[in-house]
Amino acid sequence: MHGVSDSSRDTVEGAGWNAAERGEYRRLLPGRVEKLSWLNPRTLWAARNGVVASWFGDPTGRTRERWVAQRAAAGAPADKVVRRAEGDRFSFMVLGDTGEGDESQYAVVPGFLKVSRDTSFAVIASDVIYPVGRTDDYGTKFFRPYQDYPAPVYAVPGNHDWYEDLGGFMRVFCDDAPPLEPEPAPRALSGAWWRTLLWHRPRPADEAALTEARKLRSAPGQQAVQPGPYWAIDAGPVRIVGIDTGLLGTLDAEQGAWLREVSRGPRPKILITGSPLYVDGEHHPCAIEGGGTVDDVVRDPAHRYVAAIGGDIHNYQRYPVDVDGRVVQYVVSGGGGAFMHATHTIPRVSVANVTERDFRCYPLRGDSLAFYGRLYGRRLRLPRFFALTEAEAMAVVAERLGVPPVRHPAGPVRVTRRMRLVASLLGAGRRPER
Incomplete structure (x- = not known):
């Protein structure tokens, strides 16, 4: 007798429905869990730097260059x-977009x-x-959850890691990099003056807490230092x-030149990026300052990329794109841990000759x-309607x-006007021509 499939494409159990009890993860939780809510004005205000950068200029490229120069000098x-x-x-x-801590x-x-x-x-x-990206949050959002993973962990930052100028990220992943020196006013x-006035700035770290947190991943086999x-x-x-x-999903010219150089050679390559190149049925090639895009680099046959994997959107999607006779998997x-988008x-997917037949997503x-x-039925107190x-x-x-x-249902399902209305209200996708 065959067991029940664990694929959501085959069974409702594989999709996680009908689970009788919560998983064993609860024993891993810290004693006090702060529920992160993106409806909380305090959270939104603390995470304002992306909006400020879009209004008054993005300083990410300059700050990144300074971090890279500091690491090179070290x-x-x-x-x-x-x-x-x-x-x-x-x-x-x-795994992407991990650190909500709840x-x-x-x-x-x-x-x-x-x-x-x-x-x-x-x-x-x-x-x-x-x-x-606060340094003080690494204890419950990185060191504790992955304390039992015995191997090293590397990372590329996302926009949220940049909201405190990448200081926490650089300390944890880049050999305890010290803060950057202040720049002239x-x-x-x-x-730039308005940006500086409105900018969210990092708080001083709790050094004792960080030292204790590091002990959770202190085994020799767990150690790794990345160059930036x-x-x-x-x-x-x-x-x-x-x-x-960075903050706005682009590369500075210096990083772009490095990307082109490091992509040379016959070795097969996999790109890891904070911003996916194909997502939600659209192509986002990722601009490089001074001209060109990241996807230009990926598509160049001389560079031999086989996959480009990005986080930022909190679900799984895969687009197998035919690039001049070779398939590049855009994922x-x-x-990996944030709320599910x-x-x-x-x-309906129709992009770069990828159709619904080839496209995959989870959930x-x-x-x-x-x-x-x-x-939404619970939130709006209309459970029977939604x-x-x-x-x-x-x-x-x-x-x-x-x-x-x-996934085919066990029996026939009649689509009603209420079901169509709920799908429409919740923004369900449609065919492009409709």
Whole structure:
């Protein structure tokens, strides 16, 4: 007798429905868990730097150059390549957008530890720490949840890690890098002056707490030092290239020149980025200051990229794109611990010759719609109106997209006007022509 499939494409159990009890992750939680809410004005105000940068100019490129120069002066390799002694066959983990520090993060830790057995290292792709990358948050949002992962963890920062000028990230991942020296005050009433006036600045770190937190991942096999916020890792036959897309999802000219240089050569490559290049059915090639895009580098056949994996969006998506006869896997890997972004809002996929037949996402759109229907039903106190079973949600999504259901229900499902209205109110995707 065959066991029940653990794939959400096959069974409701594989999608996580009908679970009788919560997972074992609860024993991993700290004694006091601060629930992160993006509806809290204090959280939004602390995370304001992205908006300020879009209004008055983005200082990320200049700050990044200063961090890189500091690390170079401290002895980091000029090519920013970490060379690991791996064999021809090895595996590593990628998880993105991890650091909320509440149940949404800890719930995926047991699964991560199970799947990651015998992996050589892990890479966090974007947003290691929410909401603003504070040094003091690394204890409960990085060291504690991953204390039982026996191998090193590398990372590329996301926009939230930049909300305190990357100070916490550089201390934890880049050899305890000291703070940057203050820059001269800008000219009064200039854009930079207004930006400085409104900028969220880091608080002093609790050094004793950070020292204690580091003890949770103090085993020799867990240690790693990366040369800066962007880097490459040579491991076995592959080169893994990690880039830092800063606050607004772009690369400065210096990093762009490094990316082009480190991408040369016959070794197959995997890109890790804080901003995915294909997401929600759209192409976001990621501009490089001075001209060109990150995707130009990935698509160049001489560079031999086989995949480009990005965080930032909190779910899983995969687009196998044919690039002049070779397939590059463009992946969104942002379901590593933050709240799950909806997938039911993704329209029918038709981008770069990738169609619904090739596209994959998790959660499935129908499961996403059913979950958000229950969520908004509770919040608006209209549970009977918004509630959709997973089979109903799967059916109405299939109707709106004009495709067969991904997971077939046990019996027939009639799509009603209420179901269509709920799907519309919750922003379910449609065919492009509708």
